[in-house]
Amino acid sequence: MTTTVPKIYSFPEFGSVAEAVADHIIAAQNHALFGDSDKKQDRSNSTGSAMTTNTTASSSNSASTTNIAGTPSNPANSSKKKKKEVVKRFKIGLSGGSLIQVLHEGLLKRDDVLWDRWDVYFADERLVPFESTESNYGKIKRKLFDQIPEGKGKPKVFPIDESLINDPQECADNYEKCLIRGFANKDSVKKPMFDLVLLGCAPDGHIASLFPNQPTLRENFAWVVPVEDAPVGPAKRITLTIPVICHAHRVTFVVEGQTKAPVIKTIMERPDKGLPSSIVNEGAAGRVSWFVDDDALHDVFVTKKRYKFLVDPPQK
Numbered sequence: 001m002t003t004t005v006p007k008i009y010s011f012p013e014f015g016s017v018a019e020a021v022a023d024h025i026i027a028a029q030n031h032a033l034f035g036d037s038d039k040k041q042d043r044s045n046s047t048g049s050a051m052t053t054n055t056t057a058s059s060s061n062s063a064s065t066t067n068i069a070g071t072p073s074n075p076a077n078s079s080k081k082k083k084k085e086v087v088k089r090f091k092i093g094l095s096g097g098s099l100i101q102v103l104h105e106g107l108l109k110r111d112d113v114l115w116d117r118w119d120v121y122f123a124d125e126r127l128v129p130f131e132s133t134e135s136n137y138g139k140i141k142r143k144l145f146d147q148i149p150e151g152k153g154k155p156k157v158f159p160i161d162e163s164l165i166n167d168p169q170e171c172a173d174n175y176e177k178c179l180i181r182g183f184a185n186k187d188s189v190k191k192p193m194f195d196l197v198l199l200g201c202a203p204d205g206h207i208a209s210l211f212p213n214q215p216t217l218r219e220n221f222a223w224v225v226p227v228e229d230a231p232v233g234p235a236k237r238i239t240l241t242i243p244v245i246c247h248a249h250r251v252t253f254v255v256e257g258q259t260k261a262p263v264i265k266t267i268m269e270r271p272d273k274g275l276p277s278s279i280v281n282e283g284a285a286g287r288v289s290w291f292v293d294d295d296a297l298h299d300v301f302v303t304k305k306r307y308k309f310l311v312d313p314p315q316k
């Protein structure tokens with residue numbers, strides 16, 4: 001294991017982490033939708049488009065891009081051929097846990113989130129009913145998607161199939177199929193390529209539902225795997241695998257609080273210990289960022305970077 005150093009942005013407290021994370025997500029959104037300029041935006045596509053949006057449970061939704069009839073490129077053959085324009089979508093993988101409050105605080109007050117161009121997948125899910133407070137989808141739906149102001153559009157959300165929560169293997173296979181449908185049009189289907197995967201990191205070092213020293217960490221083939229015996233929280237889960245996480249355009253960790261400081265110290269200073277985050281720091285080298293508050297960096301020796309906002313954060 002080499003000592004690959006990710007970008008580490010640090011902030012004095014939770015509120016500034018939330019604002020910076022929201023800004024970072026919007027930069028990734030703009031890059032995915034509009035290309036090389038993170039700042040360029042086309043608000044005309046932000047609302048009222050012809051695309052279906054859906055925040056209800058449906059793992060059978062299929063489109064990763066939406067083909068619409070566009071202006072013909074050559075008027076001479078306009079009657080024969082209509083050029084198909086591919087409307088780009090922002091594909092994001094979300095975790096649960098403390099990240100959800102960060103998204104709630106940071107994203108809901110921004111007016112440059114193009115919600116109806118988002119395809120939302122889950123980095124992991126606990127196999128409990130959606131109404132449970134332990135459900136990542138259920139919690140994100142209640143805390144974020146249900147609170148998007150009227151008229152701002154709705155993302156297309158891809159939760160697990162709730163009817164499969166008693167069968168982790170079946171549920172994982174089913175979610176993998178959901179990813180195949182969602183990414184097949186865009187990628188070579190060897191692996192899905194998310195525009196952004198957002199991860200937390202628990203005090204025991206687990207990320208998504210990848211726990212330290214579990215065989216799931218070594219999965220090289222499947223995109224999604226079952227977890228039968230998670231040592232904390234709900235035992236049964238599904239999770240994206242390390243190769244899928246590391247294949248994303250950007251992988252971003254969001255961590256706050258002093259209880260996380262010891263694990264962050266190990267991740268940053270002892271990558272040889274092979275904690276899941278250290279594996280990702282290495283496997284997605286150059287594309288990994290950490291947004292961390294000062295408490296979580298207590299006694300951690302790393303080089304911190306200053307985050308540059310797309311737009312200025314609100315004045316306090």
Ligand SMILES: O=C1O[C@H](COP(=O)(O)O)[C@@H](O)[C@H](O)[C@H]1O
Nearest residue numbers: 095096097098099200201202208
């Ligand atoms: O169990 C889980 O925990 C991790 C970390 O949660 P945090 O509250 O310590 O940030 C979370 O990212 C994951 O989605 C969740 O299922």
